[in-house]
Amino acid sequence: MSWSSRHLLVPLSAVLLVLSACGGDDDKNPVCGNGIIESGEACDDGNRVEGDRCNNSCQVTTPTTDAGTNTDAGTETDAGTETDAGTETDAGTTTDAGTETDAGTTTDAGTETDAGTTTDAGTETDAGTTTDAGTETDAGTVTDGGSGPVDAGTDAGTETDAGTIDAGTDAGTETDAGTIDAGTDAGTETDGGATDGGPAPDAGTGTDAGTGTDAGTTATLSALEPAAVFARSGTTGETIPEPLAVSLSAEATTDVVVQVSSSSPSIVIANNGQVTVPAGSRSAAIIVTANDAAGSAKATLTATLGGDSRTATVRVLGATEAASLAFLSPETVSLAAGQTANVTVTLDIPAAAATSVALSTTGNVGSVPATVTVPANELSAKFVFTAGAAGSTGTIVATLNGQSVSAQAQVTAAPTTNHVVISELAGAGPGGAGDEFVELYNPTNAEVNIGGWKLQYKSATGNAYTGSFTLPTTARIAAHGFFLLTNRDYVGTVTTDSSWGTTFSMGAAVGHVRIGPAAMGTTPGDTNAVDTVGFGATADSAEGKSPVTGTIATNGSIERKANAGSSAATMEGGSDAAKGNSYDTNVNSADFILRTTRNPQNKASGTETP
Numbered sequence: 071m072s073w074s075s076r077h078l079l080v081p082l083s084a085v086l087l088v089l090s091a092c093g094g095d096d097d098k099n100p101v102c103g104n105g106i107i108e109s110g111e112a113c114d115d116g117n118r119v120e121g122d123r124c125n126n127s128c129q130v131t132t133p134t135t136d137a138g139t140n141t142d143a144g145t146e147t148d149a150g151t152e153t154d155a156g157t158e159t160d161a162g163t164t165t166d167a168g169t170e171t172d173a174g175t176t177t178d179a180g181t182e183t184d185a186g187t188t189t190d191a192g193t194e195t196d197a198g199t200t201t202d203a204g205t206e207t208d209a210g211t212v213t214d215g216g217s218g219p220v221d222a223g224t225d226a227g228t229e230t231d232a233g234t235i236d237a238g239t240d241a242g243t244e245t246d247a248g249t250i251d252a253g254t255d256a257g258t259e260t261d262g263g264a265t266d267g268g269p270a271p272d273a274g275t276g277t278d279a280g281t282g283t284d285a286g287t288t289a290t291l292s293a294l295e296p297a298a299v300f301a302r303s304g305t306t307g308e309t310i311p312e313p314l315a316v317s318l319s320a321e322a323t324t325d326v327v328v329q330v331s332s333s334s335p336s337i338v339i340a341n342n343g344q345v346t347v348p349a350g351s352r353s354a355a356i357i358v359t360a361n362d363a364a365g366s367a368k369a370t371l372t373a374t375l376g377g378d379s380r381t382a383t384v385r386v387l388g389a390t391e392a393a394s395l396a397f398l399s400p401e402t403v404s405l406a407a408g409q410t411a412n413v414t415v416t417l418d419i420p421a422a423a424a425t426s427v428a429l430s431t432t433g434n435v436g437s438v439p440a441t442v443t444v445p446a447n448e449l450s451a452k453f454v455f456t457a458g459a460a461g462s463t464g465t466i467v468a469t470l471n472g473q474s475v476s477a478q479a480q481v482t483a484a485p486t487t488n489h490v491v492i493s494e495l496a497g498a499g500p501g502g503a504g505d506e507f508v509e510l511y512n513p514t515n516a517e518v519n520i521g522g523w524k525l526q527y528k529s530a531t532g533n534a535y536t537g538s539f540t541l542p543t544t545a546r547i548a549a550h551g552f553f554l555l556t557n558r559d560y561v562g563t564v565t566t567d568s569s570w571g572t573t574f575s576m577g578a579a580v581g582h583v584r585i586g587p588a589a590m591g592t593t594p595g596d597t598n599a600v601d602t603v604g605f606g607a608t609a610d611s612a613e614g615k616s617p618v619t620g621t622i623a624t625n626g627s628i629e630r631k632a633n634a635g636s637s638a639a640t641m642e643g644g645s646d647a648a649k650g651n652s653y654d655t656n657v658n659s660a661d662f663i664l665r666t667t668r669n670p671q672n673k674a675s676g677t678e679t680p
Contacts, residue, residue: 289318289352291328294373294380300420301337301360302387302447310420310447313355314382316373322347326375328354334369336361336386345373362386385419393417393425393444395470398477403466404679405436405457406482406515413477415442415468416450425470429453433464435479442468457481482679486633486652487513490520490547491601492585493651496627496668498578504559506576507566507670508583511630512547513652513680521545523600524590525555527574528582530608534592535584537574550650550679554672564670579622580606603628604658614657620664627668630654630661632680638663650678 294316299309308314316328326347330339339345340357347354356371368385396416403411415427423446429438436458444451455466458481465476490512499505508525512518520541527537539555545568547553556566557575576583582594582604590598594611604612605628607619618628629641632649640646642665653661 289320289322289326291316291373291375291378291380292319293317294330294371294382296382298383298385300385300387301358302389302391302420302422303336303360303362304389306340306359307357308355309358309384311449314358314371314384315353315355316345316347316375316380317353318347318375321352322349324349328373328375330356330371330373332358332369332371332384334365336363336365336367337369337371337384339371358384360384360386362388387419387422390422391419392471393419393421395427395468395473395475398466398468398475400477402478402480403455403457404480404482405455407457407460410454410456412452413438413455413466414450414452415444415475417444417470420447420449422446427451428469430467430469431455431458431464431479432467433462433479434458435462435464435466435481438466455479486680487654489514489600490518490585491630491651491654492583492603493552494627494629494665494668494670495576495583495603495605496622496670497576497581497605498622498624499561499668500625501559501561503578504557504575505561506557507560507562507668508555508585509670510547510553510555510585511651511678512549512551512553513650515549517549517551518547519545520547520553520585522588524586524588525570526584526586526590526592527576528584528594528611529577530580530582530606531610533594535582535594536592537570538592539570539573540588541568548673548677550677551673552671552675554670556670562668562670564672564675567672577606580608580617582609582611601654602658603662605662612658613661614655614659616657616659618658618662618664622664623666625667627665627670628662629665629669631663636663638665641665642667642669648678650680652680 294314296312296314299312299314301309316330318326328345328347330343330345332339332343338359338361340359345354345356356373368383371382371384373380373382394417396418399414399416403413405411415429417425421444425444425446426441427444428441431438437456439453442451442453457479460481462481464479466479467474467476490510492508493511494509495507497506499507510520521543523541523545525539525541526535528535541555545553554564554567556562556569558569558571560566560569582602584590584599584602586596586599586601590596602611602613604610604617605619605622606617609617612618622628630651631641631653632646632651633653636646636649636653637644641663655661
């Protein structure tokens with residue numbers, strides 16, 4: 071048992087003895103005497119002696135002053151140390167509430183417990199420790215000191231001050247779990263160590279239990295961004311074109327100081343490199359002074375907080391250093407006629423003043439404004455390009471001080487079809503009757519979700535579509551892209567995207583194939599069908615009642631045209647071979663040509679723009 075704990079036992083046991091003598095909380099059988107307490111008494115009362123602090127109803131009375139002096143046995147440190155402020159003779163009783171020598175007078179007016187009165191001039195119970203540092207009225211609250219051995223000064227804590235030694239003013243909250251609160255507890259990063267000697271009041275929350283952070287912040291340094299910026303020589307302020315700033319992982323609960331250093335005297339950080347992130351914020355801009363004559367033109371700045379550090383570079387620009395063109399973005403623009411797109415012109419360094427850049431186009435590809443202005447201290451500016459005539463190609467050109475940069479531009483034909491189509495098919499092949507495939511093409515400018523769609527087959531004169539295969543829910547077809555569906559016995563070298571297995575087998579020379587969403591039924595005239603192809607002279611449900619006719623070669627197929635002028639020659643290795651398959655008049659015989667060599671394409675085959 072520690073020294074502090076042993077000294078606590080004496081006053082606590084004395085209080086319990088007084089309470090038991092007076093009945094404590096049990097009022098059934100009050101002792102009113104003589105159950106014997108006697109000698110200075112503090113209750114019973116068998117001897118009916120006046121001034122013994124126990125009246126004839128066995129109630130403890132409270133004297134005007136403490137039984138020591140007018141003030142409680144001393145000042146900041148109670149005299150109840152090894153040598154009490156009393157005299158050589160302790161007139162106390164069995165248990166002296168002091169230490170080796172009580173702080174009473176020649177004759178200790180205390181009872182078995184020399185506790186001043188039953189209730190010290192402080193509050194209901196003076197639960198102080200060996201040394202009561204209170205004044206005439208102990209400044210503690212209902213319970214003064216909790217488990218702390220010394221309350222030295224004014225204990226301004228709340229109901230429980232759990233500090234071991236509270237030396238000064240503890241402005242903490244309900245529980246201050248520090249071991250020694252020396253001075254005023256200001257809640258350092260960890261309030262709960264052996265000594266909390268921080269400044270300022272304890273700004274802890276409801277429980278100041280020495281957790282990871284007491285009133286400070288757990289935020290760490292998360293960034294120093296942007297990674298590369300500029301500062302113009304002879305100026306003091308934020309960097310350009312964006313402010314370089316330190317960022318924390320969370321909002322600071324108190325001001326947080328980040329130390330920032332520079333690798334070159336050409337960049338000097340304000341406030342000796344101390345950048346303060348204010349309470350309630352997550353970031354703060356860095357103020358720099360630039361001097362291109364002081365050192366290297368490029369400085370590396372390092373921000374440090376605790377064990378975290380981040381770096382960024384600052385290039386020092388001459389006071390009037392001129393900018394040049396760097397590039398246009400995007401590098402390639404592809405639009406349909408009349409469509410517009412934003413294009414950005416970028417300089418190599420921020421402009422010293424507002425800078426006008428000349429714009430133009432070539433090849434009648436479209437139009438742009440005559441100029442675009444890059445503001446002072448900025449790197450770039452945007453302008454609008456409007457696509458010209460369909461099928462045209464050319465460039466977008468930016469010019470500054472005789473220097474030019476350009477981007478490629480292409481104007482595509484607007485799609486003639488706004489839905490997924492069957493672009494090529496074969497009902498047999500060199501691998502036999504089961505060497506079948508159906509190719510889909512998306513002529514639109516956006517990806518289409520075909521997950522859950524159905525691919526169906528009907529014979530030449532059948533009353534219903536008897537073969538139906540549901541595509542995987544993950545199936546997608548890219549804008550201007552392809553999707554390949556095959557029979558189990560397909561032997562082509564182009565990999566299938568999804569196989570219908572043996573769900574159906576097509577006729578080699580005649581039949582119908584269609585594609586549509588999950589709602590599509592089996593009747594030939596179902597309006598949910600997105601695209602239908604009838605091939606062979608006897609096919610009775612072809613679009614336009616006009617099937618694709620002619621003999622399909624063993625290694626051949628039928629393919630949808632790219633445009634109205636397409637032919638077998640232009641589609642098979644000619645000028646239209648890579649222009650997709652978007653021609654759809656809803657008359658099968660007008661929309662398809664016969665190929666002598668099949669050419670199935672899948673998702674990996676890339677895209678073809680009409």
